[in-house]
Amino acid sequence: xxxxxxxxxxxxxxxxxxxxxxxxxxxxxxxxxxxxxxxxxxxxxxxxxxxxxxxxxxxxxxxxxxxxxxxxxxxxxxxxxxxxxxxxxxxxxxxxxxxxxxxxxxxxxxxxxxxxxxxxxxxxxxxxxxxxxxxxxxxxxxxxxxxxxxxxxxxxxxxxxxxxxxxxxxxxxxxxxxxxxxxxxxxxxxxxxxxxxxxxxxxxxxxxxxxxxxxxxxxxxxxxxxxxxxxxxxxxxxxxxxxxxxxxxxxxxxxxxxxxxxxxxxxxxxxxxxxxxxxxxxxxxxxxxxxxxxxxxxxxxxxxxxxxxxxxxxxxxxxxxxxxxxxxxxxxxxxxxxxxxxxxxxxxxxxxxxxxxxxxxxxxxxxxxxxxxxxxxxxxxxxxxxxxxxxxxxxxxxxxxxxxxxxxxxxxxxxxxxxxxxxxxxxxxxxxxxxxxxxxxxxxxxxxxxxxxxxxxxxxxxxxxxxxxxxxxxxxxxxxxxxxxxxxxxxxxxxxxxxxxxxxxxxxxxxxxxxxxxxxxxxxxxxxxxxxxxxxxxxxxxxxxxxxxxxxxxxxxxxxxxxxxxxxxxxxxxxxxxxxxxxxxxxxxxxxxxxxxxxxxxxxxxxxxxxxxxxxxxxxxxxxxxxxxxxxxxxxxxxxxxxxxxxxxxxxxxxxxxxxxxxxxxxxxxxxxxxxxxxxxxxxxxxxxxxxxxxxxxxxxxxxxxxxxxxxxxxxxxxxxxxxxxxxxxxxxxxxxxxxxxxxxxxxxxxxxxxxxxxxxxxxxxxxxxxxxx
Numbered sequence: 001x002x003x004x005x006x007x008x009x010x011x012x013x014x015x016x017x018x019x020x021x022x023x024x025x026x027x028x029x030x031x032x033x034x035x036x037x038x039x040x041x042x043x044x045x046x047x048x049x050x051x052x053x054x055x056x057x058x059x060x061x062x063x064x065x066x067x068x069x070x071x072x073x074x075x076x077x078x079x080x081x082x083x084x085x086x087x088x089x090x091x092x093x094x095x096x097x098x099x100x101x102x103x104x105x106x107x108x109x110x111x112x113x114x115x116x117x118x119x120x121x122x123x124x125x126x127x128x129x130x131x132x133x134x135x136x137x138x139x140x141x142x143x144x145x146x147x148x149x150x151x152x153x154x155x156x157x158x159x160x161x162x163x164x165x166x167x168x169x170x171x172x173x174x175x176x177x178x179x180x181x182x183x184x185x186x187x188x189x190x191x192x193x194x195x196x197x198x199x200x201x202x203x204x205x206x207x208x209x210x211x212x213x214x215x216x217x218x219x220x221x222x223x224x225x226x227x228x229x230x231x232x233x234x235x236x237x238x239x240x241x242x243x244x245x246x247x248x249x250x251x252x253x254x255x256x257x258x259x260x261x262x263x264x265x266x267x268x269x270x271x272x273x274x275x276x277x278x279x280x281x282x283x284x285x286x287x288x289x290x291x292x293x294x295x296x297x298x299x300x301x302x303x304x305x306x307x308x309x310x311x312x313x314x315x316x317x318x319x320x321x322x323x324x325x326x327x328x329x330x331x332x333x334x335x336x337x338x339x340x341x342x343x344x345x346x347x348x349x350x351x352x353x354x355x356x357x358x359x360x361x362x363x364x365x366x367x368x369x370x371x372x373x374x375x376x377x378x379x380x381x382x383x384x385x386x387x388x389x390x391x392x393x394x395x396x397x398x399x400x401x402x403x404x405x406x407x408x409x410x411x412x413x414x415x416x417x418x419x420x421x422x423x424x425x426x427x428x429x430x431x432x433x434x435x436x437x438x439x440x441x442x443x444x445x446x447x448x449x450x451x452x453x454x455x456x457x458x459x460x461x462x463x464x465x466x467x468x469x470x471x472x473x474x475x476x477x478x479x480x481x482x483x484x485x486x487x488x489x490x491x492x493x494x495x496x497x498x499x500x501x502x503x504x505x506x507x508x509x510x511x512x513x514x515x516x517x518x519x520x521x522x523x524x525x526x527x528x529x530x531x532x533x534x535x536x537x538x539x540x541x542x543x544x545x546x547x548x549x550x551x552x553x554x555x556x557x558x559x560x561x562x563x564x565x566x567x568x569x570x571x572x573x574x575x576x577x578x579x580x581x582x583x584x585x586x587x588x589x590x591x592x593x594x595x596x597x598x599x600x601x602x603x604x605x606x607x608x609x610x611x612x613x614x615x616x617x618x619x620x621x622x623x624x625x626x627x628x629x630x631x632x633x634x635x636x637x638x639x640x641x642x643x644x645x646x647x648x649x650x651x652x653x654x655x656x657x658x659x660x661x662x663x664x665x666x667x668x669x670x671x672x673x674x675x676x677x678x679x680x681x682x683x684x685x686x687x688x689x690x691x692x693x694x695x696x697x698x699x700x701x702x703x704x705x706x707x708x709x710x711x712x713x714x715x716x717x718x719x720x721x722x723x724x725x726x727x728x729x730x731x732x733x734x735x736x737x738x739x740x741x742x743x744x745x746x747x748x749x750x751x752x753x754x755x756x757x758x759x760x761x762x763x764x765x766x767x768x769x770x771x772x773x774x
Contacts, residue, residue, distance in 0.1 A: 281326020482524025660706020
């Protein structure tokens with residue numbers, strides 16, 4: 001690798017002109033020589049590498065490297081194209097959103113000339129949502145059929161048990177009905193002949209056993225409990241006897257032979273309060289134990305064969321014990337974990353009963369569920385679900401948290417369970433009061449390792465099939481840049497739930513103006529010397545409001561406050577005087593304000609659509625333009641009040657208008673309408689000459705904006721319903737780089753701004769905001 005020549009454009013190796021053998025096989029050799037981290041450091045290699053071979057090398061030689069997790073998140077997209085620029089866009093957009101540490105070290109220049117500064121998008125969590133229950137999901141369990149298919153069973157307060165194909169998310173058969181109360185627990189068990197059993201426990205005081213394949217009940221309901229059944233679990237003794245245990249609000253643990261349904265031993269009555277959880281586990285010496293957790297705060301262990309207590313109760317929790325689970329690895333300590341209403345998880349040495357490390361803290365609510373799972377590389381994970389709505393992952397051996405909490409549920413998490421697909425992929429399921437089941441990829445969701453290696457590339461694709469991102473809950477539809485007197489650049493974003501302010505460079509949120517409801521327009525301007533103001537209009541009441549952009553303190557009244565304003569923008573006369581244009585829907589006029597006084601009123605001929613923009617001719621003349629529902633655009637000379645240009649016969653109502661200046665000062669006007677070509681049209685704003693349309697989007701264009709590079713080159717950005725942002729070199733009518741694909745919904749707004757050194761920034765908005773640097 002050290003002998004690979006470098007490119008004169010970048011300090012890294014020149015992989016674009018590397019021997020094809022290196023592009024294909026270098027990762028394999030690097031892994032064999034324990035030098036794979038060097039390829040992750042020199043990450044432009046990913047733009048030219050054989051992606052499946054790189055994946056197999058990384059899977060068998062896991063790297064604790066920020067680009068490693070990014071690679072797994074983007075595997076399917078990288079593998080779908082061999083175009084380096086497209087791979088660069090994939091890596092950049094996902095890194096900015098999901099792997100911020102990787103974004104800092106990612107080098108994709110010159111294949112992608114821009115750099116993503118920041119985004120408001122929430123990180124992608126890799127999970128799939130299973131919907132079907134009509135009430136809280138209280139329990140979940142994985143089971144494997146005789147032919148190797150992984151199923152997931154879930155129990156709900158809607159009185160049903162549902163079975164799902166864990167890989168596809170499709171229901172297996174109809175819901176299992178019969179319980180007359182909420183189903184608080186489900187568990188799979190396997191008979192000696194391989195028959196898959198499913199047990200359920202309910203608040204109706206019964207436990208039921210089902211043939212999992214047919215959904216037919218096996219025997220009669222088990223009715224020995226006198227109060228609701230909270231938990232059920234299967235276990236197998238060394239002689240093959242299959243047991244079913246249950247715990248109840250009657251403070252007892254019941255024990256049955258799962259085949260006959262007969263009691264195996266008398267009820268265990270040592271707990272002094274409700275039994276909330278039971279679990280079987282096999283120690284490395286072959287001893288089968290049953291653990292139980294109770295509202296009395298204790299965890300008790302029992303010899304499963306005899307029903308005799310196994311050691312003393314495990315005490316340490318200060319609340320009730322909601323969950324217990326075993327982990328018995330081939331080597332290492334036999335572990336027992338418990339979760340409690342005291343917000344903690346405690347691990348214990350299952351054999352000795354001694355605590356295995358200090359309590360695991362981090363949840364802000366009671367811990368309702370715990371489960372162990374093992375990754376392909378042998379790493380042992382512990383998952384916990386809490387009333388705080390999150391799932392947390394822990395390194396079971398180190399007792400440390402792994403990654404960020406898994407978020408997405410809109411209610412308490414009542415259950416967690418691990419299961420392994422036939423190809424070795426580990427899944428994590430969680431169920432919540434929000435009536436959903438979510439299946440996560442715990443490797444990419446929180447673990448720093450990588451995934452199981454397999455020659456079948458489709459098995460890698462499963463991870464991206466699990467991709468799911470929670471949005472911020474609102475649609476961002478307006479953007480505006482503004483520069484403070486000290487040179488700091490601000491970005492304002494307007495959404496259907498108000499306005500927000502950001503530091504445009506760092507993405508740090510700032511104190512935001514107090515506006516509620518949908519923002520219909522926004523603009524920055526200096527009404528007073530050295531004081532930057534932000535003006536916004538609300539779609540709710542169509543009133544204009546002004547704030548001090550530094551403090552977000554509202555300004556006093558403005559004459560425009562009394563008008564029904566649907567659009568606004570700031571501009572400057574040739575002498576530098578700042579003016580404000582407001583678009584009045586009732587009076588059908590563009591009002592120009594100077595120093596708080598009405599300066600000009602420009603009548604409009606049709607219903608305005610909320611867009612108004614200023615542009616300056618080479619001689620300093622200020623123009624203002626607006627687009628209308630009758631498929632026209634009007635342009636006025638602000639000084640003379642004359643209608644200087646009217647563009648008619650557009651393909652549809654006008655979506656957006658913007659002015660921009662070529663290096664020689666020529667003022668251009670750009671617009672888009674709903675049409676079959678999804679084009680951006682450009683005119684000479686002085687003469688009305690129509691230039692060649694810009695075509696490339698595959699759906700309607702919602703927003704356009706002009707910006708100038710430091711050398712004067714005029715760029716045009718366009719955002720579309722096709723979820724992309726495209727940047728165009730206006731002079732050549734060609735794409736400037738590849739389309740930006742970081743948004744996962746329609747793009748509603750774009751805006752450019754220049755830093756003092758001439759660097760050009762581009763912001764784009766969908767249900768998030770992304771800021772790029774050129």
